[in-house]
Structures are given as C-alpha cells and as structure tokens.
Amino acid sequence: MTRAPGHNGAPTRTDGEPATNIDPKAHWSLVVPLKPLALAKSRLAPAADGVLRPRLALAFALDTVAAVLASPAVRDVAVVTDDHVAGAELAALGARIVPDTPAAGLNAALAHGARAVRRERPGAPVAALNADLPALRPLELARVLAHAAGYPRAFLADAAGVGTTLLSARTGVELRPGFGGRSRRRHSASGAVEILLDGVDSVRQDVDTAADLAAARSLGVGPRTAERLAPTAPGSV
Numbered sequence: 001m002t003r004a005p006g007h008n009g010a011p012t013r014t015d016g017e018p019a020t021n022i023d024p025k026a027h028w029s030l031v032v033p034l035k036p037l038a039l040a041k042s043r044l045a046p047a048a049d050g051v052l053r054p055r056l057a058l059a060f061a062l063d064t065v066a067a068v069l070a071s072p073a074v075r076d077v078a079v080v081t082d083d084h085v086a087g088a089e090l091a092a093l094g095a096r097i098v099p100d101t102p103a104a105g106l107n108a109a110l111a112h113g114a115r116a117v118r119r120e121r122p123g124a125p126v127a128a129l130n131a132d133l134p135a136l137r138p139l140e141l142a143r144v145l146a147h148a149a150g151y152p153r154a155f156l157a158d159a160a161g162v163g164t165t166l167l168s169a170r171t172g173v174e175l176r177p178g179f180g181g182r183s184r185r186r187h188s189a190s191g192a193v194e195i196l197l198d199g200v201d202s203v204r205q206d207v208d209t210a211a212d213l214a215a216a217r218s219l220g221v222g223p224r225t226a227e228r229l230a231p232t233a234p235g236s237v
C-alpha cells in the first residue's frame, strides 16, 4: 500500500494494494444506508460545526461508495437515502438510489434496501456497509467479502470493537440486520459468523467521533474527505 501526502499534510489514499486472493467470480450487491445529511454525524458536533458536519457526512459517503464501486468483489451498490442532494451525487458516481422507508430507522432501511436489490436480482449475495468509512480501500473490502462468501451470514466488527461496519448474507439467505450501538454482540448472537481478518483496518474504521476521524486520517482518507479537511475549507476540525 502506498500513500502520498494530501492537501493537509496527512496521508491521502492511493491505489497500491496487491490484487491477490480475490475471487474473480465475486458479484456482491452492497447496501449502504445514509440518513438525511442535516441529521448525520451528530457525534462529530464537538469537532465540526453545523455547516461542516453535513458536508463531511456527504464526503464520507461519497468516498465510501467510490471505494465500494472500485472493489473487484462488488457488482453494484444501492444507497438507501431520502437525502436528495446526497442521492444526486451518489447516483452520479454509479450508485442506485433507493428511497428510505418512512421514519422506520436504520435496520428497516437496510432490510428494505436488501429486498429492493433482490427484487431485481433474486440470487444476489448482499452486504450492508456503513456510509462513514472515508478511508475504505477497495481491495481490503474485496478480502472481507471473499471471506464472507464462506458463510451464510457474516459480519466485521468496527475499529472500536463494539459495533459493526459490514454484515453479509449469501445467496438465498435473509440479511436480518441488527445494527446500532453494541451490534457486534447482537450480530454474533443472531448466528452471523464474525470475520476475524487482519489487515482490513480501512473496512473497520468508521467515523463517529473526532478521535475516529483522526484515526481515519492516519489510514489515509479518500479525496472528497481530504478536500473537506483541508486547512482552507470552511469549518473547524
């Protein structure tokens, strides 16, 4: 993996991982949930003001989805969102936009997204992935999905070891998402197999707090997030 300095002196992601051990027949459909930007990333409030926060939430989602679409294991991505600004930018990247279920919450949105994917492609293996992974690297995601393909349902714990960043369901298996709070334990109790891979930090590193953002920056964030964090950008991180 190679890295180059970004605008702000922090590392910025470049493409340098070796393409080894990736299943060439992989064909996952990913479902990415995104709540309205004005409501998103509330735990970043101490570090980012009300102008910067929605912009960062959008930059995280765009960098996440761009990396997903660049992953050799991924066939397509559906973003479940009612946010029209985000929806237009994500669609321009190549995502399918699925309108949210009204006020039903994250897990209802994910189940709804998985159903929408399988209405179009009944045999699709599906994986839910958070929209706040700005350091995501396509080949690390491919490694996680290649591993997930060995189990009916599987999940990856987040960097904090408490939550979940990815939950998968193979062809013919219902996703049954249990995201939110201490979801690592919940997913394990639901029978999903935990993916215990080293070297997939970029898939684990979600960004909820200022400390998470610092950790993502040290892994190397994608270009849209790097631009928002540049010293000349408005706001205060």
Ligand SMILES: Nc1nc2c(ncn2[C@@H]2O[C@H](COP(=O)(O)OP(=O)(O)OP(=O)(O)O)[C@@H](O)[C@H]2O)c(=O)[nH]1
Pocket (backbone or CB within 6 Å): 033, 034, 035, 039, 040, 041, 042, 043, 044, 080, 081, 082, 100, 104, 105, 106, 109, 130, 131, 132, 208
């Ligand atoms: N479509 C949809 N996505 C959601 C919903 N609730 C949360 N999400 C998304 O699910 C992921 C995890 O969400 P949260 O941690 O609850 O929210 P967040 O905006 O990331 O952060 P906080 O506001 O600090 O909790 C993010 O990608 C959110 O945008 C929902 O009701 N509908």
Ligand SMILES: C=C(OP(=O)(O)O)C(=O)O
Pocket (backbone or CB within 6 Å): 130, 158, 162, 163, 164, 165, 178, 179, 180, 181, 182, 183, 184, 206, 208
């Ligand atoms: C929704 C989750 O993530 P977050 O840490 O963003 O709340 C989760 O881990 O289940």
